[in-house]
Amino acid sequence: MPYSLESVGQNGFEKADLHIHTKCSDGILTPEDIVARAAASGLAAISITDHDSVEGIDKAKPLALEKGLELIPGAEMSSTYKGYDIHILGYFFDYKHSELKRYLDHCRHLRTERAERMVGKLVKMGVKIGIEEIILKAQNGSVGRPHIAAVLQDGGYVKSFSEAFSKYLGAHSPAYVKSIETHPGDVIRLINEASGLSFIAHPAQNIPDEILKQLITFGLDGIEIVHPSHDSYKQNYYREIANEYFLLFSGGSDFHGLKERDDETFGSITIPYQWVTKMKSRLVKA
Template sequence: MSKIQADLHLHTTFSDGTLTPTQMVALCVERGLTTICISDHDTTNGLPETFAAAEAYPDLTVIPGIELSTDVPGGEIHILGYFVDHYDESLQVILDDFRMGRENRGFGMVQKLNELGIDVSWERVQEIAGDAPIGRPHIAQALVEGGYVKYPKDAFDEYLGRDGLAYVERPKLLPVDAVRLLVAHGALAVMAHPTYSSSKSDRGEVDSLDEILTELKEAGLVGMEVYYGDYTPEQVEWLRGLAEKFDLIPLGGSDYHALGNPGEPEPGTVGPPMSSVEALFEMHAATSAQ
């Protein structure tokens, strides 16, 4: 098996990761990666620091990215945007609205936790998030600090997941609208982690994936994550077949947050073949030339 050279799904302190962009870049270089994408949730604010840090490593290529969360019946689908124009002011206005929705949702979850007798303060959650859009992982970290759970994953299982005691729905965004938004702003849209075991994630199983892919392909979807996290060889093979069926580039990455959960896949342990990365760059060049 060839060495992993690319990780196209990484998170930093600008969303719900615990490493700064500078730290993430250094870690990826240390792990031997040559192509990475920082894909923070609903924000591109970490990209300037990422590119600045990457200047010290001439052999490293950075793809500017973002990850948007969308809703389907009974679960979620996340859409990655590669080569997003992070200087686009009209896009930033839309992202500001998304981040406000995250903050309102987070506040509602903290209120529910307080009603359950759990002493987690909104002020502490804000401190943990810093300048990042407030997300559930920040609340999970506060629960770990307070001794209410051992790991962030436990916080999702008991309180913050879709069936959790403190779960709050967020403003709805449909997958097709996320794809159209990214395409309209010059990005290449890719479906993130399209299948989950409901025993491991609150996202649940994605129903009618063929039907969803048909709709998203028509809207401009160009790829899907096939190589991801702790996918089994059987899942990878199934998803590779779907990617081929819908003529989508098979991509992927670790989705690394550095949260400290047991067994969290790290940069350099999972990623797409370089042939897929090259296909992504070729598509970007062709799209940019239009």
Template sequence: MPEVKLRYPEADLHCHTSASDGLLTTWELVKQAAELGLKAVGITDHDTLSGWEKAIQAGKHFNVDILKGVELNTDWAGVEVHILGYEMNPKAMILEDKLSELREARFNRVYRIIEKLQDLGIPIQKAEVERITKGESVGRPHIAQVLVNKGVVNSIREAFDRYIGTGAPAYVPRLKITPEEGIILIREAGGVAVLAHPGIYGLEKGIEQWVKVGLQGIEVNHSEHTSEDEKKYRAIAKEYGLLMTGGSDFHGEERKPGVRLGGWGTSYEIVEKIRNLAYSHHV
């Protein structure tokens, strides 16, 4: 593997595996993290905790610390807001019930999108999407991958732009929960709630109200943040006394071209701070 120069060489706290819409298994991802010299990775699959156990096993094998996480998609007046939750109690019933509901909604949405694509004359079947869905959380990237594999489009991005992205002919809205609901869910399950990549959608106006319900951190360093975004959200984090986290949002090259594991991240000190916060919740 060629050497990769890391901007923040200690921890990448936003990574997706095949438990949701990433291409690598947890074992493969942790192995790659070890090869890159990362001390820690955050496993933050969409609406599922199913990758945690194997990631922890891989972490012990490869000497990489695993920060257990999840990513929740929420809606704020029609704008997507992603909330990262770290170190929750996986046996908290409120968490299990809500994640199960969200995963079921994901499957229903995917099947409705497939029906719309079929109505457009695209020969795509449920079984084709199910075959490439390795985990328990399915999403539009799986449909996009099938469209690429079938030669309908040339890239994941083209699939979203032409067919399944917001406003496209086969788009179907997802089940919506608010950022407040996502934050409260994470906090009630004993976790630490962090606002993911706010620079993508320009979310600075919502931060004050989310802090009031329990937001504890902002993802300052991210693969889609500009230097101006980093500066802006670093200042906001300081203003409200929030943790400043960082991560690549790694999914694999075919899913997110150019987004390399460990290309964005933070210091190991942030991992310890997150754990300390979660521990104080549990106590």
């Protein structure tokens, strides 16, 4: 397991997972299921960070209160910068903030529109699936490429999610359509106006250093240090960058429940609760 440093619980210290997806975007478990699993795993705090959606928060709240689990409002918000898909994790924001809610409703529409365009490309390639199947697979959640991948697998066009992405849906594959093209600076501003903190998600996946340093100038509060795609070298590397720019640390399992390994990572790829405490100290007091 490449998750050294604080990514695995240390000496009984309280742990948190601040990157989890549910059925409200492209995960397979309900928000309630996630809370139950987090409590059983001994986590002290979680953040449900569905893609461009905060619908899971109110669904998770009652059980989180019952279980004594801290539920931090969160979302993984899409943006594009210089041709790169940039994901911004927002935490501790007012998830009922009117402008934020309007924007996320707009994103939901854009996500469905994007899926329709990808289906159009697939149909031209002889892959006969419909947008209705994808919306049904999303169960009224925020539509994403994993839902298209699931329909492709159901239809026998691919054998696995990884094949769906490599053959059709990945960034360099024939059916790919760009993600939401909002400027990351606008997403960061929106999170800030809703009294939250903004973090760049999984920078090792697709963000060159020069782009990361430009994103920092837009007002990021932190960097996701711990992620399944970050080995110990990458964790150390991004910690150094965060320290250089006086940024906060975050991290989590990026759990979706779609891959076999997801069950291994839930409850084991975590951050120390002290990182959450430091986030709270950075929040602007009214």
